[in-house]
Amino acid sequence: MSSKNRLRRTMMFLSTQRAGSIRDAYIYAPDSIIFDLEDAVAVSEKDSARVALYHVLKYVDYKGIERLVRINGADTPFWKEDIRASVAAGCDGIRIPKCETPYDVEIVEEQVVKAEKEFERPIGSTLLQVAIETPLGVRNAYELSMASKRIFGISIGAGDFMRSMHARRRDDGAELYAARAQLVLAARAAGVQCYDTVHIKVKDYEGLERDTQLIYDMGFDGKSVIHPSQIPIIHKVFTPTEQEIEKAQKIISKLSNEAKEGVGVFMVGDDMIDVAMLEGAKRIMALAEAAGAYKGE
Amino acid sequence: MKNKVGREIPDEFLKDGKQVFQGAFAFDKNVYHKVASKTVGVSDPNHSKVLPDLKAAIMACGLKDGMTVSFHHHFRDGDYVVCMVMQAIAELGIKDIMVCATSLGTAHDALVPLMESGVITGISSSGLRGKVGKAISDGKLKNVAYIRSHGGRAAAIASGAVHIDVAFLGAPTSDDYGNARGQGGISDCGVLSYGEVDARYADRVVIVTDTLVPFPNVPASISCSDVDYVVVVDKIGDSEKIANHTMRMTENPRELILAENAALIMKYTPYFKDGFSFQTGGGGPSLAVTRFLRPMLEEAGIKIGFTVGGCTKPMIDLLKEGFIGAIMDSQDFDFASVESVHKTPGHFEITTSEYADPFNKGAYVNRLDYVMLGALDIDVDFNVNVITGVDGVVRGAPGGHVDAAAGSKCTVVMAPLVRKGRLSSVRDRVLTVTTPGETVDIFVTEVGYAVNPGRQDLIESLKNCPLKRYTIEGLRDEAYALAGKPEDTKFEDKVVALVEYRDGTIIDVVRKPAKYVLE
Amino acid sequence: MQLNHAAVGGTEDSGDVLVEVTPGQGTLELEINSKVLSQYGSSIKKTVLETLTRLNVTDAKVIVKDKGAVDQTIRARLVTAIFRAADMKENLPWGDL
Numbered sequence: 001m002s003s004k005n006r007l008r009r010t011m012m013f014l015s016t017q018r019a020g021s022i023r024d025a026y027i028y029a030p031d032s033i034i035f036d037l038e039d040a041v042a043v044s045e046k047d048s049a050r051v052a053l054y055h056v057l058k059y060v061d062y063k064g065i066e067r068l069v070r071i072n073g074a075d076t077p078f079w080k081e082d083i084r085a086s087v088a089a090g091c092d093g094i095r096i097p098k099c100e101t102p103y104d105v106e107i108v109e110e111q112v113v114k115a116e117k118e119f120e121r122p123i124g125s126t127l128l129q130v131a132i133e134t135p136l137g138v139r140n141a142y143e144l145s146m147a148s149k150r151i152f153g154i155s156i157g158a159g160d161f162m163r164s165m166h167a168r169r170r171d172d173g174a175e176l177y178a179a180r181a182q183l184v185l186a187a188r189a190a191g192v193q194c195y196d197t198v199h200i201k202v203k204d205y206e207g208l209e210r211d212t213q214l215i216y217d218m219g220f221d222g223k224s225v226i227h228p229s230q231i232p233i234i235h236k237v238f239t240p241t242e243q244e245i246e247k248a249q250k251i252i253s254k255l256s257n258e259a260k261e262g263v264g265v266f267m268v269g270d271d272m273i274d275v276a277m278l279e280g281a282k283r284i285m286a287l288a289e290a291a292g293a294y295k296g297e
Numbered sequence: 298m299k300n301k302v303g304r305e306i307p308d309e310f311l312k313d314g315k316q317v318f319q320g321a322f323a324f325d326k327n328v329y330h331k332v333a334s335k336t337v338g339v340s341d342p343n344h345s346k347v348l349p350d351l352k353a354a355i356m357a358c359g360l361k362d363g364m365t366v367s368f369h370h371h372f373r374d375g376d377y378v379v380c381m382v383m384q385a386i387a388e389l390g391i392k393d394i395m396v397c398a399t400s401l402g403t404a405h406d407a408l409v410p411l412m413e414s415g416v417i418t419g420i421s422s423s424g425l426r427g428k429v430g431k432a433i434s435d436g437k438l439k440n441v442a443y444i445r446s447h448g449g450r451a452a453a454i455a456s457g458a459v460h461i462d463v464a465f466l467g468a469p470t471s472d473d474y475g476n477a478r479g480q481g482g483i484s485d486c487g488v489l490s491y492g493e494v495d496a497r498y499a500d501r502v503v504i505v506t507d508t509l510v511p512f513p514n515v516p517a518s519i520s521c522s523d524v525d526y527v528v529v530v531d532k533i534g535d536s537e538k539i540a541n542h543t544m545r546m547t548e549n550p551r552e553l554i555l556a557e558n559a560a561l562i563m564k565y566t567p568y569f570k571d572g573f574s575f576q577t578g579g580g581g582p583s584l585a586v587t588r589f590l591r592p593m594l595e596e597a598g599i600k601i602g603f604t605v606g607g608c609t610k611p612m613i614d615l616l617k618e619g620f621i622g623a624i625m626d627s628q629d630f631d632f633a634s635v636e637s638v639h640k641t642p643g644h645f646e647i648t649t650s651e652y653a654d655p656f657n658k659g660a661y662v663n664r665l666d667y668v669m670l671g672a673l674d675i676d677v678d679f680n681v682n683v684i685t686g687v688d689g690v691v692r693g694a695p696g697g698h699v700d701a702a703a704g705s706k707c708t709v710v711m712a713p714l715v716r717k718g719r720l721s722s723v724r725d726r727v728l729t730v731t732t733p734g735e736t737v738d739i740f741v742t743e744v745g746y747a748v749n750p751g752r753q754d755l756i757e758s759l760k761n762c763p764l765k766r767y768t769i770e771g772l773r774d775e776a777y778a779l780a781g782k783p784e785d786t787k788f789e790d791k792v793v794a795l796v797e798y799r800d801g802t803i804i805d806v807v808r809k810p811a812k813y814v815l816e
Numbered sequence: 817m818q819l820n821h822a823a824v825g826g827t828e829d830s831g832d833v834l835v836e837v838t839p840g841q842g843t844l845e846l847e848i849n850s851k852v853l854s855q856y857g858s859s860i861k862k863t864v865l866e867t868l869t870r871l872n873v874t875d876a877k878v879i880v881k882d883k884g885a886v887d888q889t890i891r892a893r894l895v896t897a898i899f900r901a902a903d904m905k906e907n908l909p910w911g912d913l
Contacts, residue, residue, distance in 0.1 A: 019889045020717045020831025024779060027554060027743045047905060048825060048896045054910060055892035061778070081906050088910035119911050228550035292763045688854050717830045718884030719852050780886055783855035813854040815861060 004152040007031050007290050009238040012225040015040035016052040028228035032066040037082050038097055046078050050085045057089035070095040080111055087115035093127035100137045102147035109148050133157040135164055138179045145190030153193035156183050173214055184219050193221040202227045212237040239291035240284045248284035251277055302680055302730050304805045318804040321703050321736050332457035335500045347473050347527045351385040354526045358501040362393045364462040369491035370400040375538030378467035378505050380407045387416040397459055399491040400424030400694055412437050424694030433793050434690040436809045442794040448653030448700035449799035451494045458801055464499035466492040467533045471506040475524025476517035482508035484536040487629030487638045489518035493648040496523040507533045541631045544609045547581045554743045556585035558764055559669055559711045562741055564593055565762035566707050568666040572602035576701050580671040582711055587611040594620050605661045606697055608634040616643050625661055627652040653700035655799045662704030670698050672710045674722050677769050679734030679749050681710055682727035689786045689810030695731045699799050702736040714742040714776050721776040730805040747772050787811040817872045820903055825896030833885035837897040840875035850882035863887055867894050
C-alpha cells in the first residue's frame with residue numbers, strides 16, 4: 001500500500017510539550033500520531049513546542065506509526081517556521097487547520113516544497129492532510145481534496161463547526177449529518193481518505209463507540225483521538241467480522257482463480273461478485289490484519 | 298564467597314551456620330527441629346492477663362537489653378503499635394533491642410532516633426521503606442539488618458534462627474484473656490496471619506488492642522492459650538490508612554496496557570484452565586490484572602479455583618459472582634476485604650506459615666499456578682530486585698514475592714519498560730538480588746514480553762500470543778535505547794543489610810551507597 | 817552565538833527538565849541537578865556540552881534541573897533556552913540540530 005492509502009483508523013493528537021509522554025507514545029498503538037503545534041500549545045510556548053517536535057521526530061523511533069504535524073493556521077505568525085521545523089525533522093505529513101479554499105492548501109504546499117529543498121528531503125515526501133472546520137470548508141470539500149497531489153485525506157473538526165451551524169448536539173449525531181455526508185462524498189469522489197472529529201468526552205466510551213459505528217458504516221476511514229483509552233474502542237469497531245473476513249478471502253482467491261479461467265462474474269454465497277469488489281475485499285483484509293484478526297500471508 | 302546467583306557474600310557473615318544461596322530448592326526435604334518457646338504456664342484461674350499499660354507489660358515480660366521483640370504489619374501505613382511499644386521500651390532505659398518486624402514503612406519513621414541512640418541495634422524485616430530504609434542505608438543501625446520474605450521469616454522463627462523474646466501483637470479486638478481477631482473493632486484489619494507464628498514461638502506474647510470485647514472472642518486468629526498479657530490502648534492505628542476505602546483502580550492508560558498484556562500472557566499459557574489458582578499483589582498494575590480477568594474467564598467458560606495472599610475488593614466481587622472458588626487470605630488491603638473475611642462463603646484466613654513457609658510440609662504457594670508480581674527492576678538473568686532503588690537506598694520489600702515465585706508454576710513479573718523518571722526496569726545486573734532468576738518465568742512490559750530460556754515449554758505455548766516476544770537482552774536494549782544506559786551505582790564497602798533467601802541462605806548483601814560525584 | 821539575556825526552557829514535570837541559560841562571564845559554567853544523577857549524571861553533562869558546542873555557545877552559565885528527562889528532551893529544552901536567550905525566533909538552523 002502506498003503511504004497515501006495506509007490504514008488510519010485512529011489518529012491520536014499529542015502535545016509535544018508533554019515530555020514524559022512523547023518519548024514512547026507508540027505504546028498506545030494508534031495508526032497515526034498528530035503532533036499538535038496549534039490548539040494544544042499556548043502562544044508563549046510555540047517556539048518550545050516546535051523545538052520539542054523537531055527533536056522527537058528526529059531522535060525517537062515510533063515503530064512505524066505515521067507521524068503528522070498539525071501546524072498553526074496561516075492567520076498566525078507561526079505557520080511558516082512550523083513547516084520548516086516539521087520538514088527538516090522528516091515528518092510524514094502536515095495537517096493544515098481551518099481549510100476553506102484551495103488557496104489555503106497552495107500556500108502551505110509552497111512552503112513545504114521550499115523546506116524540502118532547503119533541508120534536502122525527497123521532494124514530495126511530505127504529505128498533506130486537510131482539516132475542515134467551517135461550513136464554507138465543508139462546501140469546498142471536493143475542491144480542497146483536489147488542491148494538491150500530496151493530500152491523503154480530509155477531516156471534519158466539530159468544535160467550532162457546530163456553533164457556526166447553529167446546530168445542537170444530539171445522541172444520533174444529527175448536528176453533524178450535513179458535514180459528515182459532504183465529507184465522505186467529497187473524499188470518495190476525489191479518491192482520498194476521510195476522518196471524523198474527536199470525541200471530547202473522554203470517559204463517554206458508549207457515545208464514542210456509537211459515533212464510531214455510525215461513521216464506520218458511512219464509509220469513513222478513521223477518527224481522531226485525544227486520549228489513548230479511545231484507541232482500542234475505535235479499533236474494535238473498525239475490525240471486520242469473521243464472516244466479512246471469510247467472504248473477503250473467498251472473493252480475493254476466487255477472483256484470481258477465475259480471472260485465470262477468463263471468468264468475470266461469479267457467486268460467493270448469495271452474492272454476485274465481480275472485479276469491482278476486489279478493492280473492498282482488500283480493504284477488509286487490511287483492517288483484519290491490523291486488528292490482529294488475521295495474521296497475513 | 299560467591300553464591301549461586303554470582304553475588305559475593307563477605308565471609309564475615311558466613312558463621313553460625315549461615316550459608317550462601319545455593320539454588321531456590323537446595324534445601325528441599327531439609328530436616329530440622331522446630332524450636333519451642335519458653336512458656337510460663339498458667340493454671341491459676343484467678344490470674345488476670347490485662348495490664349494497665351505497655352510499660353507494665355514490657356516489665357512483666359522481663360524484657361532486658363539485647364533481647365528480641367517482634368511485630369506484624371497488618372496495620373500497614375496506619376500502624377501505631379511498633380512506635381508506641383518501642384517508645385515505651387526506650388523510656389524504660391532498655392536498649393540494644395533487635396526488632397523482628399514483618400515489615401516497616403512510613404508509619405515507623407519515629408524509629409530512626411531510636412536506631413541512632415542505640416535502643417534499636419538490630420532489625421529483621423521484609424519491608425524497609427521510608428526513613429527507616431534510608432537510615433539503614435546510611436549505616437545508622439549498629440548491626441547489619443536482615444531482609445527476609447514472609448515465608449523466610451516464618452521459617453527463621455520456627456527453626457530458631459531468630460528467637461523472639463517478646464511478641465507485641467496488635468489486634469483490632471481482644472478479650473481479656475488474649476483471644477485476638479482482626480475484626481469487630483474500630484481499626485479492623487481483617488486477618489492476623491502474620492502474627493500467628495510469633496504467637497506460637499515467642500517466649501512471651503502481648504496483645505495490644507484498642508477494643509476489649511467479651512470473652513470468648515472467637516473464632517480467634519491468635520488463641521488466648523498463646524497469650525501472656527493484654528494491654529488496652531486508645532488507638533492501635535489510623536483506620537484510614539490500615540485499609541484503603543477502595544483500592545485505587547488505575548485509569549492510567551500505560552498501566553492498563555501493562556495489565557492487559559499480563560492477562561493476555563496468562564491466557565496463552567498451559568495453566569489457564571478451569572480451577573487454576575492465582576495470586577496478585579496490592580500494587581497498581583498487578584491489581585489491574587484482575588479487571589481483565591473476568592472477560593477472559595467468561596470467554597473461556599472457566600473459573601479460578603482459589604486465590605492466595607493479599608486480598609482486595611475485585612477479588613471479593615469475583616468470589617461473590619462465582620468466578621473464584623475460594624480466597625485464602627493472608628492480608629487485607631481494603632475495607633471490602635476486611636469486612637468479607639470469615640463472613641463471605643469461600644473467604645478464609647490462613648497464616649503466613651501456611652501461606653509461604655518453605656520449611657513446613659508444603660505451603661499454599663506451592664499450589665499456585667500463577668503469580669503476578671511487580672518489581673523495581675529485573676536483569677538479563679531474570680533476577681528481580683524489589684529492595685533497592687537505583688540510588689542504592691533501601692526502599693522496598695520482598696514480601697511474599699520470593700515465596701510465591703518459587704512455588705508458582707508460572708511466575709509473571711510486570712513493570713513499565715522505563716518508568717516516567719527515566720528509570721529502566723530492565724538492566725544488565727540488578728543492584729540487589731531478591732528473587733533468583735531461576736524462579737522467574739516471564740517478564741512483561743507495555744511493549745512486549747520475554748520468557749526465561751529455561752522455560753521452552755512456555756515459549757512454545759505462547760507462540761500464538763499476539764504480543765511481541767523479545768529476548769530479555771532485547772528488552773534491555775529497548776529500555777536503554779529509550780532512556781540511555783545508566784551508570785553503575787557506586788557503594789562503599791560497609792554492608793548495611795543481608796538479604797536472606799527464604800531458606801535462610803544469603804542471596805545478596807546491601808552496602809552503603811557512596812556519595813555521587815559528577816566528574 | 818551571542819546570548820542577550822537569561823532564558824528558560826522546559827518544565828519541572830516528571831520526565832522533563834528545566835534549563836536556565838544566562839550570558840556568561842567569559843567561560844562555560846555548568847550546574848546539574850537531577851533526580852537520577854547517580855544513573856545519568858555523566859550522560860546529562862555530555863549531552864549539555866555537546867549541544868552547546870553544536871550551537872557554538874562558549875560563554876554561558878547553564879543550570880539544569882532534571883526530573884528524569886531522556887536525552888533528546890534535554891537537548892530540546894536546552895536548545896529552546898539558547899534560542900530564547902539569543903532572541904532567535906525564525907529561520908532557525910534546523911538542519912544543524
